[in-house]
Amino acid sequence: xxxxxxxxxxxxxxxxxxxxxxxxxxxxxxxxxxxxxxxxxxxxxxxxxxxxxxxxxxxxxxxxxxxxxxxxxxxxxxxxxxxxxxxxxxxxxxxxxxxxxxxxxxxxxxxxxxxxxxxxxxxxxxxxxxxxxxxxxxxxxxxxxxxxxxxxxxxxxxxxxxxxxxxxxxxxxxxxxxxxxxxxxxxxxxxxxxxxxxxxxxxxxxxxxxxxxxxxxxxxxxxxxxxxxxxxxxxxxxxxxxxxxxxxxxxxxxxxxxxxxxxxxxxxxxxxxxxxxxxxxxxxxxxxxxxxxxxxxxxxxxxxxxxxxxxxxxxxxxxxxxxxxxxxxxxxxxxxxxxxxxxxxxxxxxxxxxxxxxxxxxxxxxxxxxxxxxxxxxxxxxxxxxxxxxxxxxxxxxxxxxxxxxxxxxxxxxxxxxxxxxxxxxxxxxxxxxxxxxxxxxxx
Amino acid sequence: xxxxxxxxxxxxxxxxxxxxxxxxxxxxxxxxxxxxxxxxxxxxxxxxxxxxxxxxxxxxxxxxxxxxxxxxxxxxxxxxxxxxxxxxxxxxxxxxxxxxxxxxxxxxxxxx
Numbered sequence: 001x002x003x004x005x006x007x008x009x010x011x012x013x014x015x016x017x018x019x020x021x022x023x024x025x026x027x028x029x030x031x032x033x034x035x036x037x038x039x040x041x042x043x044x045x046x047x048x049x050x051x052x053x054x055x056x057x058x059x060x061x062x063x064x065x066x067x068x069x070x071x072x073x074x075x076x077x078x079x080x081x082x083x084x085x086x087x088x089x090x091x092x093x094x095x096x097x098x099x100x101x102x103x104x105x106x107x108x109x110x111x112x113x114x115x116x117x118x119x120x121x122x123x124x125x126x127x128x129x130x131x132x133x134x135x136x137x138x139x140x141x142x143x144x145x146x147x148x149x150x151x152x153x154x155x156x157x158x159x160x161x162x163x164x165x166x167x168x169x170x171x172x173x174x175x176x177x178x179x180x181x182x183x184x185x186x187x188x189x190x191x192x193x194x195x196x197x198x199x200x201x202x203x204x205x206x207x208x209x210x211x212x213x214x215x216x217x218x219x220x221x222x223x224x225x226x227x228x229x230x231x232x233x234x235x236x237x238x239x240x241x242x243x244x245x246x247x248x249x250x251x252x253x254x255x256x257x258x259x260x261x262x263x264x265x266x267x268x269x270x271x272x273x274x275x276x277x278x279x280x281x282x283x284x285x286x287x288x289x290x291x292x293x294x295x296x297x298x299x300x301x302x303x304x305x306x307x308x309x310x311x312x313x314x315x316x317x318x319x320x321x322x323x324x325x326x327x328x329x330x331x332x333x334x335x336x337x338x339x340x341x342x343x344x345x346x347x348x349x350x351x352x353x354x355x356x357x358x359x360x361x362x363x364x365x366x367x368x369x370x371x372x373x374x375x376x377x378x379x380x381x382x383x384x385x386x387x388x389x390x391x392x393x394x395x396x397x398x399x400x401x402x403x404x405x406x407x408x409x410x411x412x413x414x415x416x417x418x419x420x421x422x423x424x425x426x427x428x429x430x431x432x433x434x435x436x437x438x439x440x441x442x443x444x
Numbered sequence: 445x446x447x448x449x450x451x452x453x454x455x456x457x458x459x460x461x462x463x464x465x466x467x468x469x470x471x472x473x474x475x476x477x478x479x480x481x482x483x484x485x486x487x488x489x490x491x492x493x494x495x496x497x498x499x500x501x502x503x504x505x506x507x508x509x510x511x512x513x514x515x516x517x518x519x520x521x522x523x524x525x526x527x528x529x530x531x532x533x534x535x536x537x538x539x540x541x542x543x544x545x546x547x548x549x550x551x552x553x554x555x556x
Contacts, residue, residue: 293492339492352491
């Protein structure tokens with residue numbers, strides 16, 4: 001045939017087959033399915049965007065801790081934070097996720113889903129999105145401890161702790177409160193325990209383990225004078241600390257609203273509650289520091305913002321914005337008093353991690369019962385208190401035993417010479433600021 | 445040749461430098477130092493713990509000049525660096541044995 005006939009024939013054939021490839025006319029059922037699919041896609045997108053925001057909180061923690069400690073230990077702080085996330089990711093993938101969200105017959109720990117076995121290529125990938133969201137929470141809990149144990153902990157021992165917290169301590173408690181979010185089901189959530197995004201599950205767990213670490217380690221050299229007076233060891237970089245707090249505040253907009261793991265309208269009040277609590281926390285902490293010390297102090301004000309954020313984490317879903325303001329305010333006052341309290345007990349917490357995360361995590365969990373929009377109920381508050389106390393026993397208790405064992409076996413604390421030289425040099429063979437002459441504020 | 449060492453408040457450095465430039469000084473070295481005289485330090489507070497900062501930041505200027513210029517340089521520095529408040533600093537004059545320009549090998553006052 002001539003080209004004049006073949007070409008048009010080919011074009012007609014293509015058009016007809018393309019027309020034949022059109023989808024059939026939509027039905028109600030197919031419309032519903034399509035709408036559900038779009039919602040499902042939105043759920044994935046929101047959950048994973050939130051996971052990325054919470055991941056970035058690792059940078060926040062790294063900057064806060066670096067800013068509040070001395071320059072000679074900066075590399076060590078960064079290594080611990082980097083490894084908390086990296087080792088934690090692997091530990092949570094291998095063991096932690098299964099213990100926390102696996103199928104359970106007891107309500108005390110899960111027994112399936114290790115190494116992300118729930119996912120098969122081509123299968124439903126929701127478990128991947130959910131795991132991604134959960135692993136960043138696990139890493140948050142782990143990295144809280146780094147601050148309380150800063151400037152005197154052996155790096156290798158810290159790695160060991162990091163593995164244990166992400167494979168055992170965090171996930172098992174997490175299974176009691178959140179297992180039902182996936183395949184599991186915990187005894188604590190069965191009682192109606194409210195902890196929407198983890199004031200207790202994440203922050204108190206981290207805070208109490210940090211307390212155990214600080215207790216077993218003892219205070220930094222020079223922190224207390226011979227007559228027991230607490231001495232200032234000023235952080236070397238308030239700008240970094242402030243940057244860290246702003247990053248954490250931003251990340252918390254993933255931490256709290258993301259815990260819906262669904263794209264819906266509810267995230268709007270979770271956002272607002274989160275912001276109001278943070279703002280009020282920082283204002284009140286600033287005021288308390290102003291009254292107590294005579295000047296508004298930066299480190300306390302920054303801690304105050306974090307305290308508000310930690311406190312609103314449990315009740316963010318079930319309280320009003322006005323309640324969020326009160327919750328943040330109490331947290332802002334509490335954190336300053338708590339820092340001074342632990343200091344008087346000669347427990348050296350260089351960044352205030354125990355006060356911000358442990359104490360205010362407990363307060364936030366209690367507040368979820370006290371300010372519940374569904375009304376005040378003593379039995380609900382009772383369950384909240386049960387959860388708070390259980391967490392303390394579990395996290396502080398296991399943490400204390402773990403750190404004691406580590407201390408007796410491989411050693412937990414560096415030697416006095418290593419501590420004086422700075423961990424950057426003694427543990428990592430480097431200097432965080434090689435172009436600058438670094439000297440710490442020395443005191444009598 | 446004499447070496448003039450002056451310890452001044454950091455925010456006076458630019459004015460001192462400008463005043464010396466008007467005297468056509470041929471060189472100057474500046475270091476950031478910490479110190480105290482009779483001024484003593486001040487109290488700061490960190491997380492509720494008071495501490496004393498004994499050493500205050502200062503700037504040290506060092507310049508080597510011909511003997512005839514010493515008087516003028518010392519009074520110029522003194523006027524430019526003065527605020528009238530404690531902590532203004534000090535000026536010292538020391539003898540210099542030898543000066544060498546590294547690039548050319550010149551020695552003595554020609555090297556300044």
